[in-house]
Amino acid sequence: xxxxxxxxxxxxxxxxxxxxxxxxxxxxxxxxxxxxxxxxxxxxxxxxxxxxxxxxxxxxxxxxxxxxxxxxxxxxxxxxxxxxxxxxxxxxxxxxxxxxxxxxxxxxxxxxxxxxxxxxxxxxxxxxxxxxxxxxxxxxxxxxxxxxxxxxxxxxxxxxxxxxxxxxxxxxxxxxxxxxxxxxxxxxxxxxxxxxxxxxxxxxxxxxxxxxxxxxxxxxxxxxxxxxxxxxxxxxxxxxxxxxxxxxxxxxxxxxxxxxxxxxxxxxxxxxxxxxxxxxxxxxxxxxxxxxxxxxxxxxxxxxxxxxxxxxxxxxxxxxxxxxxxxxxxxxxxxxxxxxxxxxxxxxxxxxxxxxxxxxxxxxxxxxxxxxxxxxxxxxxxxxxxxxxxxxxxxxxxxxxxxxxxxxxxxxxxxxxxxxxxxxxxxxxxxxxxxxxxxxxxxxxxxxxxxxxxxxxxxxxxxxxxxxxxxxxxxxxxxxxxxxxxxxxxxxxxxxxxxxxxxxxxxxxxxxxxxxxxxxxxxxxxxxxxxxxxxxxxxxxxxxxxxxxxxxxxxxxxxxxxxxxxxxxxxxxxxxxxxxxxxxxxxxxxxxxxxxxxxxxxxxxxxxxxxxxxxxxxxxxxxxxxxxxxxxxxxxxxxxxxxxxxxxxxxxxxxxxxxxxxxxxxxxxxxxxxxxxxxx
Amino acid sequence: xxxxxxxxxxxxxxxxxxxxxxxxxxxxxxxxxxxxxxxxxxxxxxxxxxxxxxxxxxxxxxxxxxxxxxxxxxxxxxxxxxxxxxxxxxxxxxxxxxxxxxxxxxxxxxxxxxxxxxxxxxxxxxxxxxxxxxxxxxxxxxxxxxxxxxxxxxxxxxxxxxxxxxxxxxxxxxxxxxxxxxxxxxxxxxxxxxxxxxxxxxxxxxxxxxxxxxxx
Numbered sequence: 001x002x003x004x005x006x007x008x009x010x011x012x013x014x015x016x017x018x019x020x021x022x023x024x025x026x027x028x029x030x031x032x033x034x035x036x037x038x039x040x041x042x043x044x045x046x047x048x049x050x051x052x053x054x055x056x057x058x059x060x061x062x063x064x065x066x067x068x069x070x071x072x073x074x075x076x077x078x079x080x081x082x083x084x085x086x087x088x089x090x091x092x093x094x095x096x097x098x099x100x101x102x103x104x105x106x107x108x109x110x111x112x113x114x115x116x117x118x119x120x121x122x123x124x125x126x127x128x129x130x131x132x133x134x135x136x137x138x139x140x141x142x143x144x145x146x147x148x149x150x151x152x153x154x155x156x157x158x159x160x161x162x163x164x165x166x167x168x169x170x171x172x173x174x175x176x177x178x179x180x181x182x183x184x185x186x187x188x189x190x191x192x193x194x195x196x197x198x199x200x201x202x203x204x205x206x207x208x209x210x211x212x213x214x215x216x217x218x219x220x221x222x223x224x225x226x227x228x229x230x231x232x233x234x235x236x237x238x239x240x241x242x243x244x245x246x247x248x249x250x251x252x253x254x255x256x257x258x259x260x261x262x263x264x265x266x267x268x269x270x271x272x273x274x275x276x277x278x279x280x281x282x283x284x285x286x287x288x289x290x291x292x293x294x295x296x297x298x299x300x301x302x303x304x305x306x307x308x309x310x311x312x313x314x315x316x317x318x319x320x321x322x323x324x325x326x327x328x329x330x331x332x333x334x335x336x337x338x339x340x341x342x343x344x345x346x347x348x349x350x351x352x353x354x355x356x357x358x359x360x361x362x363x364x365x366x367x368x369x370x371x372x373x374x375x376x377x378x379x380x381x382x383x384x385x386x387x388x389x390x391x392x393x394x395x396x397x398x399x400x401x402x403x404x405x406x407x408x409x410x411x412x413x414x415x416x417x418x419x420x421x422x423x424x425x426x427x428x429x430x431x432x433x434x435x436x437x438x439x440x441x442x443x444x445x446x447x448x449x450x451x452x453x454x455x456x457x458x459x460x461x462x463x464x465x466x467x468x469x470x471x472x473x474x475x476x477x478x479x480x481x482x483x484x485x486x487x488x489x490x491x492x493x494x495x496x497x498x499x500x501x502x503x504x505x506x507x508x509x510x511x512x513x514x515x516x517x518x519x520x521x522x523x524x525x526x527x528x529x530x531x532x533x534x535x536x537x538x539x540x541x542x543x544x545x546x547x548x549x550x551x552x553x554x555x556x557x558x559x560x561x562x563x564x565x566x567x568x569x570x571x572x573x574x575x576x577x578x579x580x581x582x583x584x585x586x587x588x589x590x591x592x593x594x595x596x597x598x599x600x601x602x603x604x605x606x607x608x609x610x611x612x613x614x615x616x617x618x619x620x621x622x623x624x625x626x627x628x629x630x631x632x633x634x635x636x637x638x639x640x641x642x643x644x645x646x647x648x649x650x651x652x653x654x655x656x657x658x659x660x661x662x663x664x665x666x667x668x669x670x671x672x673x674x675x676x677x678x679x680x
Numbered sequence: 681x682x683x684x685x686x687x688x689x690x691x692x693x694x695x696x697x698x699x700x701x702x703x704x705x706x707x708x709x710x711x712x713x714x715x716x717x718x719x720x721x722x723x724x725x726x727x728x729x730x731x732x733x734x735x736x737x738x739x740x741x742x743x744x745x746x747x748x749x750x751x752x753x754x755x756x757x758x759x760x761x762x763x764x765x766x767x768x769x770x771x772x773x774x775x776x777x778x779x780x781x782x783x784x785x786x787x788x789x790x791x792x793x794x795x796x797x798x799x800x801x802x803x804x805x806x807x808x809x810x811x812x813x814x815x816x817x818x819x820x821x822x823x824x825x826x827x828x829x830x831x832x833x834x835x836x837x838x839x840x841x842x843x844x845x846x847x848x849x850x851x852x853x854x855x856x857x858x859x860x861x862x863x864x865x866x867x868x869x870x871x872x873x874x875x876x877x878x879x880x881x882x883x884x885x886x887x888x889x890x891x892x893x894x895x896x
Contacts, residue, residue: 502764503734506786507689513790514695521702521792538790545787549765558765561740566768573816 021074024087025067028094032063035098042104049178050104052260058267059097065271066090066133069278081144082137082281086274089133093270099124103179121179122186125169128205130266132162134273138212138238142230142280147219154211161204168201213238225447230280236293237269237276294351294450301347302340309343310336358448362390362455370462380466381411383459387439390455395424396441400467402474408438413470413477429456431464480658487656491594494556501552506545513541556594564593564620564627568600575616577608583620588627592677595657596620596629599650603631603673606647611635611671626659627677632670639665650675681803684709684724686717686743687732687762696730696789703796714742721750721757728803732786733763744770751781758802762786766812775807775844776888779881782808782844797849806881807844809888814842817891829871837864841887846880 036056043051070086077083099120106117139146139155146155171190175182190197216238220231314332321327352360369386372378384398399408399416408416425446429437445452456463520534552558559567565583572579587593600618607613613635620629641647641663650673654661659677683705687693690712697707709720713736721729729750733743744767747759751774758780761771771783782802788810789795798808818827818839830838833854840850847865851858865883869876874886 499739503689503739506764507692510786510789511689511692511695513787514692514699517790517792518695518698518702542787542790553765558767562767562770570816 017078018075021071021083021087024091025071028067028087028090029064031091031094031098032060035094035101036060038098038105039101042101042109045109047104047108050101050109055260055264055267058264058271062267062270063090063094063097066093066274069274072278073281077281079144080142080281081140082142082277085133085136085140086277089136090274092129092132096123096126096129100178103182107179107182116185118182118185121175121182122170122184124179125172125176126166127176128162128165128169130270131205131209134238134270135162135209135212137234137273137277138216141216141219141234141277142227147215147222151215151218154208154215157204158208158211161201161208164197165201165205168198172198224444228447232293233276233280234273236296237273239293239296294356297351297355298344298347301351302344305343305347306336306339309339356450358392359451359454362392362451363458365390366455366458366462370458373462373465380462380469383462383466384411386462387455387459390459391441391445391452393442393445396439398463399438399440400463400470401435401437402471403434404471404475409470409474411466411470413473415474427452427456429460429463431460436460436464436467480655483652484656484658487595487653488591491556491591498552498555498558501548501555502558506548506552509541509545509548513538513545516541557597560590560593560597563587564596567593567597568618568620571601571604571618575604575608577613577616579604579616579618581618583618584622584627586622588679592627592657592679595653595659596627596675596677599629599653599661599673599675600631602650602653606639607631607633607635607671610639611637613670622679626679629675629677630672632672634670636667637665637669637671638667639663639671647673681705681728681799682708682724682726683728683730683799684711684717684720684726685730686711686714686735686746687730688712688735689732699789699792699795700730700799703792705799712736714746717743717746718749718753721754725754726757728758728760728799730760730762730799733761733767741767741770744774747781748774751777755780758782758805760784760799760802760808762789763810766810766816768813768816771809771813772817772888772892775809776885776892779805779807779885783813784808784810785812798844801844801846806846807884807888809843811839811843814839817842817888826872830868834864834868834871837861838868838887841865841868841884842891844884 036059039050039056066086067090070083070088070090073080073083074087075083102114103117103120103124106112106114106120111117135158139151139158146152169176170184170186171188172184173189174180175184216231216235220228220235223231310332313335314328317328317331318325349360352363366386369378369383373380384396387398388394388396397410399410401408402415405415410416424440425443427439427441427446428435429439439456441452516534516538520531520538523530557567557570559570563585565581565585568581568583572581588596600620604616604618607616611633613633616631616633618629618631620627622628639647641651647663651661654675654677657677659675662674662676663671664674665671683700685693685696685700685707687696687710693710693712697710700707708724708726711717711720717729717731720726729747731743731747733741735742743761743763747761748770750757750759759774760782761774762784763771764786766785774781775783780802782798784795784798788798802808818835827835827838836854837850840853845853847858847861850856851861854861866876869883869886872887872890874883874890877883877886
C-alpha cells in the first residue's frame with residue numbers, strides 16, 4: 001500500500017534530502033523576504049502599485065506556508081513526494097512574486113541600480129506558476145503517485161499547458177500589467193500567425209485545473225478510511241479557490257473592482273492548501289472536515305444567493321423609486337433578511353442532497369420518523385430500526401442505557417448487562433450531556449462521522465423518548481413483580497404463623513392437658529377431691545386451644561389446603577348473614593386461591609360492616625382460563641373505593657396476581673365486587 | 681388392643697401412649713412420620729393406629745395419606761386420625777369409605793373417656809367423626825328442606841349419630857332412654873328416606889353418605 005509508505009513510522013531519514021529540503025525552503029523564504037524589502041524601497045519612491053503593506057503577510061504566507069509544510073513532511077515522511085512538491089512549488093513561486101518589486105526598484109525607483117530589471121518584469125508575468133504546485137498536489141496526493149496509469153496523459157497535458165502558457169507569455173510583444181510599458185527582453189518572438197497561441201494556452205491551463213479537480217474527485221471516490229479523510233482535507237482547501245473566485249466575481253459585479261483583495265484571497269488560499277495538505281498528511285483526524293466543507297458550501301451558496309437577491313431587488317426597486325434611493329437599498333436589505341431563513345434551509349438541503357447523499361437521505365428518514373412519532377403514527381421504540389436504515393447498516397443495534405441499574409436494554413425491553421463489543425464499533429449517545437444509550441454499528445461508519453453524528457443528533461429526542469418509555473416499562477414490570485412478591489410473602493407469612501400456632505403452642509397445650517388428665521386418673525382414691533379442679537383446668541386448656549385455632553384460622557384457614565371451594569364453604573359457618581356459595585371444585589395455584597379467598601373474606605367483611613345486607617352471594621367460576629370471583633350483596637350500596645382502605649386493599653390483592661377488580665355499588669342497589677384472576 | 685402411634689411431637693406422643701397404656705392398651709410402636717408408620721403397621725399388624733395429620737417431611741397431610749394407605753393395605757388395622765384443625769374433605773371420604781376409621785381434633789383427647797370410646801369404636805369397625813366436622817355437615821346455612829323437617833331433638837340425635845356413636849352412647853349423652861333414641865333414629869331415617877338397619881355402623885355410613893351428598 002502506498003499509503004503505508006506515507007505514514008510509516010520510524011522511517012530513517014537520510015541526511016542529504018533533509019539538508020536539501022531545508023536549503024530550498026530557506027531559499028524560497030529568503031527570496032520572498034528580499035522581494036518585500038524591495039517593495040519598501042519602491043514605495044519610498046512612490047512607485048505606483050507598491051507599498052501595499054497589508055498584502056505582505058499574504059505574500060509571505062503563500063511562500064513560507066508550503067515551504068514549512070514541505071520541510072515538515074519531508075523530514076517526518078521522507079518517502080512522500082508531496083513534501084518535495086510543496087518545497088519546490090514554494091521555491092518556484094517566490095521568485096515570480098519577488099520579481100515585481102525587483103522590477104519596480106530596478107526600472108522605476110532607482111533606475112540602473114539593479115541589473116536585469118526588464119527580465120524581472122518578464123519573470124513577474126509568469127504568475128500562473130501560482131497554480132502549478134497545487135495542481136501537482138492534486139495529481140499525486142496523498143501517495144506521491146498518479147491515481148492510476150490511465151492519468152498519465154492528463155498529467156502530461158497539464159504540464160504541457162503550463163509550458164505552452166509560459167511560452168506564450170515570454171514571447172509576448174507586450175508584458176503584463178503593471179509592466180505593459182516595459183519592452184520584452186526575451187529575444188524570441190513568435191510570428192503574428194501564432195497570435196491564437198496565447199488564448200489557447202490560457203484555456204488549456206484552466207482546463208488542466210479542472211482535470212486536476214477530476215483527479216482529486218476520482219481518488220476521493222475510491223478512497224476509504226484514512227485516505228478518505230486526507231482527500232477531504234485537500235478537497236476542502238482546493239474548494240475554497242473556485243468558491244473565492246465566485247464570491248469575488250459577485251463582489252466585483254455589485255461593488256466594483258476588487259483589485260488587491262482578489263490577490264490577497266488567492267495568496268491566502270495558496271497558504272490554506274499547503275496547511276490543509278500538512279494537516280491531511282500529519283493529522284488527518286484533526287477536525288470533522290466533512291462538516292467544515294458542508295458548512296462552507298452552504299454559506300457560500302447562501303451568501304451568493306443573498307447577494308444576488310439583494311442586488312436584483314435594489315436594482316428593480318431603483319427603477320421604480322429612482323436610482324440611488326435609500327428606500328431601494330432598505331427594501332433590498334429587508335428582502336434579504338426575510339429570505340435568510342428559508343434560503344439557508346434550502347441551501348443546506350441542496351448541498352446535502354448533492355454532496356452528502358447518505359447523510360441527506362438518513363436525516364430525511366429520521367426526521368420523517370420523528371414527525372410520525374409526534375403524530376402518534378409510530379412508536380418511538382422503532383427508532384433502532386430507523387437508525388439502521390438511515391445509516392445503511394442493517395446490523396446496527398441501539399441499546400438504551402438504564403441509569404438506575406447501570407445496564408442497557410434493547411428496544412424490546414430486554415436487559416443487556418454488558419454492551420456487546422464483539423463486532424463493529426460502539427458509539428455512545430448523549431442527550432443534554434447524559435449518556436442515553438449505545439449504538440453498535442459497522443466499523444467503517446467511524447470514517448463518516450458527519451453522517452453518524454448528524455443522524456444520531458436528529459434522532460436524539462426520539463431515542464430519549466424511547467429510552468424513557470423502555471425504562472418506565474421495565475420499572476413498572478419490576479413494581480408489579482415486587483408487589484406480587486410482597487403480597488405472596490404476606491400469604492407465606494400467614495401460612496407460617498398458622499403452622500406455628502397449630503404445631504407449636506396448640507400441641508404444647510394438648511400435651512399439657514394430657515399430662516393433667518393422666519395425673520388426674522392416677523390420683524389415689526383419697527385425692528379424688530382434686531378432680532373438679534383438674535377438670536376445670538383441662539377445660540380452660542381446651543378453650544385456649546379453641547382460641548388459638550380461631551386465631552390461626554384467621555391467619556390463613558387451613559381449609560385452603562383443601563381448595564378454594566372448601567375454604568369458601570367454611571366462611572358461611574361463622575358469618576352473621578346467610579351466604580350462598582357457589583365455587584368451582586377445580587384446584588388452582590395456591591397464590592390465586594389464597595388471593596381469591598382473602599378478597600372474598602374482605603368483601604364479605606365490608607358488606608357485613610357497612611352495607612347491612614340480608615344475603616350475600618359468593619360465586620367463583622373458571623372462565624377464559626382465569627378465575628372469576630363475584631361477591632354480591634343486597635345491601636345499601638354506595639361503596640366508594642377511594643374512601644376506605646378495605647376496597648383499596650382488595651384492589652392491591654387482585655393486582656398483585658395480575659388480575660382486575662370491578663366494583664359496582666349504586667346507592668340503594670347493593671354492591672357487586674367482581675375480581676378476575678389470570679391462572680396459568 | 682395393640683396400638684401404634686404416629687406423632688412427630690415427642691412429648692405429645694409419649695403423653696398419648698401413656699394415656700392409652702393407662703387404659704390397659706398395649707402400645708407396640710411409636711414413630712414420628714408416615715413412612716415409619718407404614719413400616720410398623722405392616723410389621724406389627726396392630727388393631728389401631730393413632731395418627732397425626734401433619735408430620736415430617738412436609739407437614740402437609742402425610743398422616744391422612746398414610747391412613748388411606750393403611751385402610752387399603754391392612755384392613756385389619758383401624759385408624760384414628762388426630763388433627764389440629766378440621767380438614768373435612770379427606771376425613772369424610774375415609775369415614776364414608778367404610779368403618780374402622782376415625783377423625784378427631786387433637787384436643788378431643790383431653791376428654792379421655794370419649795377419646796378411648798372413639799378408639800374402641802373404630803377398632804370394632806365403627807367410625808368416629810369430630811363434632812366440628814359434623815357441624816359443617818349440619819350447618820344451618822346449608823341445610824336443605826329435608827333436614828329442616830327434623831325436630832331439634834332429632835337434629836341432636838342426628839349429629840351424635842354422624843359422630844359415629846351407638847344408640848346407647850347417644851342415650852347416655854342426651855339423658856334419654858335407649859328406646860327413645862331408637863324411636864328418634866327411626867323417625868330421622870324415615871324423614872331422610874334412608875333404609876332402617878339394625879347395624880349401628882351401617883346406619884352411620886348411610887347418614888354420612890346422605891349428608892355429604894346433600895352438602896356438596
